[in-house]
Amino acid sequence: MSKAADNIRFVIIMAATLFVMSLGALRLMKLQLVDGSSYLQKSLSSNTAEQVINAPRGEIADSSGEYLVSNKAGFNAVIQKAFFPTDNREINRIILKVANVLEEENVSWEDALPISENAPFEFLPDRESDIARLRKNIGVQVYGTAEECIIAMTGLYETDPQLTDREKRIIAGVRYTMYLRDFSVSNRYTFAEDITMEAVVRLKELTYELDGVDIVQEAVREVKTGDVIPHLIGTVGAISAEEYDQLKGSGYALNDTLGKGGIEKAMESTLRGKKGVRTLEIQGGAVVNDEITEEAVPGNTIKLTVDSDYQRKVQTILENHIYWLNNQTSSKAKGTEANAGALVVLDARSGALLAGATAPTYDLKDYLENYSKVANGENSPLLNRVTSGLYRPGSTFKTVTATAALNEGIISPTDVVNCQKYYTYWEGWSPECTGYHGRLNVVGALRESCNIFFYEVGRVMGIDRITEYASKYGLGEEMGLETGRGVKTGYIASPDTFEARQQVWQAGNVIQAAIGQSDTYVTPLQMADQALMIGNRGVRYQTYMVDSVYTYNMEELVSKTEPTVAAVIEDKTGHTFDKVIEGMEEAAAFKAYTYPTVKEYYTDSYLLTELPKKAAIKTGTPQMTSKSDTGSAFIGFYPADDPDIAFSGFVEKGEYSKLMIRELIEAYYNKDYHIEKLGGRTEEELAAALSDNEDTDSFDEDNEDLED
Template sequence: MKTLSDHIKVIVTVIFVLVMGILGAMRLMKIQVVSDSNTETVSPAGERNLITYTQSSKATRGDIVDCFGKPIIQNTIVYNIVLEKAFFPDENQEGNQILLDIYNLLKNNSYEMKLSLPVSSSVPYRFTGKEEDSLNLKEKINLNSYATAENCIDKFISDYEISDKYTQKEKWIISAMRYELSVKDFALNNDFILAENVSEDIIIEAKAKSITLKGIDIRESSERKVIQGNVLPHEIGTVGPIYAEEYEELSKKGYAMNDVVGKSGIESVMEEILRGQNGVEEITVSNNAVVNSKIITPVQNGQTVKLTVDSKYQQKLQNILDDFLNSYGGYNGYSSDCGALVVLDAKTGAVRGMATAPTYDLNDYINDYNSVLNADNTPLINRATDGLYRPGSTFKTITATGGLNEGIIDGDTYFYCGHTMTYYDMPFNCTGYHDYISVSRAITVSCNIFFYEVAKRLTIDGIVKYEELYGLGQNTGIETGDSAGYIASPENYNELGLTMYAGDVIQTGIGQGEMGITPLQLACVANTIANEGVRYKPYLVEGIYDSDTGECVKKTEPVINATIPLNYDYVYDYIEEGMIGASLNMPYEHNLSDFGFDVAIKTGTPQTRNLQSQNSVFIGYAPADNPVLAFAGIIEDGEYSKYMIRDIIKAYDECYGISKSKTK
């Protein structure tokens, strides 16, 4: 048997459906204003007769989806309460009452309006917020800069004829509402959004009171909804309101003051694709009724942006990084809490995954920004694209490239490693005793002495040449931007207030020079080795798709940033041989030898600049004979980061698949 509450729920639902039906009909006549164009005709008696103006129906913003079409960011239908100038009373006292009634309606339904009037709501009045806010207020209402907060409230009371019948608090509310209309440029060509994403209760009550609340309307809109907030939050970015200082420029592009705009990440750099184009309609109103309407420009909804990343793989990659930090973060006295992983498609440069720790959920960023801002270890920093680190022994692959390509060494060149060498009366050490050793073996066992010898002969000019050929000290070109970092060179040493000595040159040869490299740049180094000197530009956007038909509008084509001109065919053969050898020395649970293909890696443990700690770094690609993925990773203040490589490759195979056929 149905209870009384069940019957009430049914009645409320029926009322809501009826209201939505009425709204649907009304939306044929009432659409949001964005254009400047309006005209008014006046009868001989001086009374308003006809008002003609243009309005726009807002385009729906395009979705952001992963490479398999799973939504990361999409839109949801919401209802906003708006105030339309064409139907709002010109007479101040009537308008004041309507504004107060609207405020109370919303507050009684637990919706608190955001009012920006920088004056306290209780007496004695005082300015709140920044000094700039109070100065802007005084300028807006034509008061001198020395005017007091009480002067400002008195000015509102005078200008808008706010009656003494209102309490002090009600006078403040009306003043604040009037100020809000002013700063948001409330006009025939710009409706004012009173409340966004309101409840059914507010909608029903607002429609019931719409006769007395002149100018109020309920408008269907779309709201940005974060579906997978833990997928690339730094790269996805956010949207937000248009600020006053932005409006002048954005208005030239057809934006209204109440529009939203991409503020960061993909939301910002793909703004023109995602926003679409508002439709324009000409409306004629007479005596508070629409008498004619004509569509001038139809709505063009925003297009869908498809990323190169599988959201499932991205989550797996983030878990791999987080699990490693939890398991090995405190190993051997280290305190590892931070790190980053980057995985690229070796054949195109497309980003397949990019994890950073600590990270955050985009929903938390939007709903509780301060908690993210104040969290330990600055999760707002995307260490994958903006963290700057010494590359350590991973840099030996670059030194090897220069030595081999310039003819300084070849596969039969051997240098003696007796653990220590003296250079300019300074001792330089290796981690082992390697006797006479070749370049491939030196990469495998990470012999410092061998690469000291190569760096001496290559000179700093040669090292800088190959740093630049590998793209270090440069932005990679990824759509959302990254840090260029800096290379080890005499010029950069000077900028750091340092002098580059001969010892610094050979230290640079093993990745211990003063340089700052991002994990993304290291992944590009790995990918350049995998492609034998061809350096692809990394990218995140797979393509643009029509939001209605799903058809591809534009597909991103791989771009080659640079190619290292090879003087000898064998350059990368010897480097790869050494990197494959480095992958064989792994503990059983992390071994890289049972995939059915070889894996090429190089690890490093660079000291930090203050020499008080070390980081753990790796680069690599797989399969070695037919590269499908290239990768890099770093753990701050830790070691054994290479233990993540097996899981990175295994997860990649599960999500994207790895062909084991030999084509290289």
């Protein structure tokens, strides 16, 4: 090629270069001179945004001050909207990156999408309202499938179609939850709470490629003691759409948490605290100042009336009894199918709940970690039988009938009824008693638990008096326990109850009602309050479990619960309660026979006569669904003359529930009382502890039901 041609080429290249440079210069001049003021104004413009600072939730302690639920310093992975990209593909990349790190470190995150985690995608059970809301929010027809919802969200969020089904589901779940939690500059999004230190380190290392993702140290709810009254403590969780609609006027946001049950829910306003405010100054699209303009105020701490040590002992007493019943070795064993029950202990002077054991039970920590396993446990462990188990009270109800008959002058203390086992008032129907008791007055009838006596008294007195006094005793009534929801009221057999249940009331129903049968169903909590009222000779207190409220860390007392009288039965005769209590004292001392298998576990430790003072009790063996399906119940108080505690118990399909009473009383007075769980022993230890004892010669076949 000639030198002239090279020169021409050089000139052309230089001209092109100068042309491009000229265009750049013109563009730069336009930016600086024509649009410069506009861009300068944008760079100088600023605005502010406020972010909420969550307040630490108040803690929950037992009566001794031991924390059951508290807060700990934990690390949360959050996303700040002000620093988060707006491009969908970049958003999806960051979400997947964070999710992968968390998954590899076995850290879970919140996912409100009601669709299974893996393909083939299906809607989750029992989420109908959430599914309907999802379809509406993403524009899918009302009968759209889970697969169709995932496809719709893949398009809505511009998800890369080359990603796996699992990755598409992760993105859909996180982004939909962001939407539900109102993710914005004012409301950051909490991706995951209380993440591991390994996850913290890994996410911190990736900060440069995870715009908007931050690790913050905050107060995280911690269950410190999960095996103490878990049903009554409750849990916290993310606010639902329905809850938000009700609470948004009270300052709640879509990304808030709140109590979901028990004390956590009932005392929400006390535990919640007051949110703080962080003010962000944004200039030119960047945060240039970050200042806390209002400090958060922690919620108040609640101190309960329940002592953890005593609660555990009562729980063990109940579980041991059921275990012993299941593992009896005597040929005359009874109640071997026992599978559930409840024990309640109240402060007789105030109505405060001291212990409330239910079996089977669960640990709150297990509930939070694996809800499905707990919920699907055998014999419904999520049912709090203390407050929500409805049972026929059986012969424990005879104290109500006795009170009404004595107080209204239907009978006197000396009036007698002749029990010949069968009640023959009606021709063609002869309900029976547990034995031939002969002539008994009211004290003897309570001691022997004679059906015939109370059949006759109930028939003469009528159902109106029975239901009137049952109501005063709190049976079928609100108990006042702070947890509220889930505390059932039950009902008493009456013409009104039968009509409401579309049943026909007959004259013979009144005598069944008089002995706690028919359609009378009450809770163990109500039965304990019934015992309390007898022990206090006609004064019944409202039950409660919140002893006091303190500022955070229990630094200052805010309020103290004072006992509240719920009802009073005036002793019109001056001897009404004396006679009922006398009958209950004799029932406590009554030992008509040796329990057939008692020496396998209880030996003579069950005898109430060995206590320092007299006890007062009434037992019952109510039929649950049929004559062969019975339970074992008791009510009582101690000491009989001036009680410290009142109590009740019920064992479903069980027997001999009164054998637990002495342990229950002794454990109350001795905090170091040793109760070893039977269920934790080896086969060899059990064989020794439950060795067969055939010494049952004194067992009276005719008195098998004397407990009732």
